[in-house]
Amino acid sequence: xxxxxxxxxxxxxxxxxxxxxxxxxxxxxxxxxxxxxxxxxxxxxxxxxxxxxxxxxxxxxxxxxxxxxxxxxxxxxxxxxxxxxxxxxxxxxxxxxxxxxxxxxxxxxxxxxxxxxxxxxxxxxxxxxxxxxxxxxxxxxxxxxxxxxxxxxxxxxxxxxxxxxxxxxxxxxxxxxxxxxxxxxxxxxxxxxxxxxxxxxxxxxxxx
Amino acid sequence: xxxxxxxxxxxxxxxxxxxxxxxxxxxxxxxxxxxxxxxxxxxxxxxxxxxxxxxxxxxxxxxxxxxxxxxxxxxxxxxxxxxxxxxxxxxxxxxxxxxxxxxxxxxxxxxxxxxxxxxxxxxxxxxxxxxxxxxxxxxxxxxxxxxxxxxxxxxxxxxxxxxxxxxxxxxxxxxxxxxxxxxxxxxxxxxxxxxxxxxxxxxxxxxx
DNA sequence: GAGAACTATATCGAATCGATATAGCGATGC
DNA sequence: GCATCGCTATATCGATTCGATATAGTTCTC
Numbered sequence: 488x489x490x491x492x493x494x495x496x497x498x499x500x501x502x503x504x505x506x507x508x509x510x511x512x513x514x515x516x517x518x519x520x521x522x523x524x525x526x527x528x529x530x531x532x533x534x535x536x537x538x539x540x541x542x543x544x545x546x547x548x549x550x551x552x553x554x555x556x557x558x559x560x561x562x563x564x565x566x567x568x569x570x571x572x573x574x575x576x577x578x579x580x581x582x583x584x585x586x587x588x589x590x591x592x593x594x595x596x597x598x599x600x601x602x603x604x605x606x607x608x609x610x611x612x613x614x615x616x617x618x619x620x621x622x623x624x625x626x627x628x629x630x631x632x633x634x635x636x637x638x639x640x641x642x643x644x645x646x647x648x649x650x651x652x653x654x655x656x657x658x659x660x661x662x663x664x665x666x667x668x669x670x671x672x673x674x675x676x677x678x679x680x681x682x683x684x685x686x687x688x689x690x691x692x693x694x695x
Numbered sequence: 696x697x698x699x700x701x702x703x704x705x706x707x708x709x710x711x712x713x714x715x716x717x718x719x720x721x722x723x724x725x726x727x728x729x730x731x732x733x734x735x736x737x738x739x740x741x742x743x744x745x746x747x748x749x750x751x752x753x754x755x756x757x758x759x760x761x762x763x764x765x766x767x768x769x770x771x772x773x774x775x776x777x778x779x780x781x782x783x784x785x786x787x788x789x790x791x792x793x794x795x796x797x798x799x800x801x802x803x804x805x806x807x808x809x810x811x812x813x814x815x816x817x818x819x820x821x822x823x824x825x826x827x828x829x830x831x832x833x834x835x836x837x838x839x840x841x842x843x844x845x846x847x848x849x850x851x852x853x854x855x856x857x858x859x860x861x862x863x864x865x866x867x868x869x870x871x872x873x874x875x876x877x878x879x880x881x882x883x884x885x886x887x888x889x890x891x892x893x894x895x896x897x898x899x900x901x902x903x
Numbered sequence: 904g905a906g907a908a909c910t911a912t913a914t915c916g917a918a919t920c921g922a923t924a925t926a927g928c929g930a931t932g933c
Numbered sequence: 934g935c936a937t938c939g940c941t942a943t944a945t946c947g948a949t950t951c952g953a954t955a956t957a958g959t960t961c962t963c
Binding site for chain 4: 506577
């Protein structure tokens with residue numbers, strides 16, 4: 488889960504742990520409210536398995552200086568220059584490797600994890616998928632949600648008091664809205680596919 | 696988290712692990728899609744700290760025989776009688792203790808965990824809370840969601856591609872609907888409080 | 904009566920969480 | 934001046950949770 492998120496962000500350029508966490512929180516909101524206790528071990532993991540490498544003398548300033556933290560950046564660089572690598576704790580900037588990109592695509596298409604967080608994360612990175620995979624992802628998720636609705640207690644369960652019932656109702660509504668959203672996305676995806684590869688009007692013979 | 700959920704279910708009567716998991720999945724849906732690898736250690740934990748105790752010769756049939764699993768219940772009892780406690784693996788039914796009820800109320804009012812799952816779980820058990828605590832829970836959650844909306848990237852971020860943007864939009868909509876839902880609950884809660892304790896029409900002097 | 908499907912408990916390693924430690928820096932304030 | 938607060942930044946620890954797997958009895962099906 489985290490590996491996918493981190494590699495996805497590192498696809499856009501080298502970054503360090505602290506900033507990666509901030510971006511996870513702002514870009515993915517409640518879906519990726521992840522702690523440092525997960526981030527740093529995950530980055531070490533990815534480094535030892537060769538998916539990322541640390542940027543040694545690179546200038547991280549060139550990558551994320553959107554005004555404001557500039558002074559901080561400069562200070563960090565100055566401090567590093569002053570103290571060398573000895574004793575001083577400074578940034579560890581990670582860059583994705585070729586192997587890391589392959590691993591990222593593997594994780595992206597690997598459909599074992601089926602919870603809401605994994606799904607949203609994968610969808611957010613859907614631009615890296617082939618169109619069929621995008622459609623498959625959306626439809627798989629849709630099927631899961633429909634299935635879920637049938638398995639869960641409905642709000643007319645006489646056992647529930649008003650609070651439990653309200654939670655059940657609200658959850659069910661949320662799922663229904665998710666399904667409607669997925670339907671819109673699926674439709675848009677189909678339209679895009681048809682537009683880019685308009686098939687013959689006549690029926691095409693299919694091998695399967 | 697799990698402790699709260701398990702104790703909450705056991706408040707309604709003794710139950711065994713397998714059934715507790717089923718009820719968590721059906722009653723709390725996606726919010727408590729928990730695995731056995733969490734359930735059984737959690738029950739052991741609760742047993743060693745005295746919150747629950749195993750029911751030895753109790754008749755579990757009296758508690759959950761809503762037609763259908765009756766034969767299973769009977770079979771389990773027969774098997775237990777046949778084999779005694781030796782070798783045979785049968786049900787371990789847990790019952791909440793007085794200490795467990797206290798612990799449950801502590802967990803319920805302890806407001807450290809602030810994620811969506813904890814909140815929904817607490818709200819589902821809100822009948823066990825005093826009215827002020829219910830209101831406080833709802834308002835705390837509302838404030839968190841409002842705060843969240845301000846911190847997260849909005850859909851008009853030019854950096855995002857259509858997929859990431861769609862996820863961000865949909866998430867934000869979900870949060871807004873959650874807030875609206877909370878507003879309805881807060882209103883209802885206030886109305887209930889006023890109705891049960893209608894204050895004097897005239898202004899009452901307040902100590903704080 | 905063999906095998907599939909369901910009920911039921913348990914355990915293992917890995918991932919994740921939440922808290923805490925450490926440390927440099929800038930700003931605030933008196 | 935210098936004390937302290939808050940922010941950036943990395944790291945580690947114990948506890949919790951997850952996901953997979955093992956085990957075993959029961960019930961259904963063919």
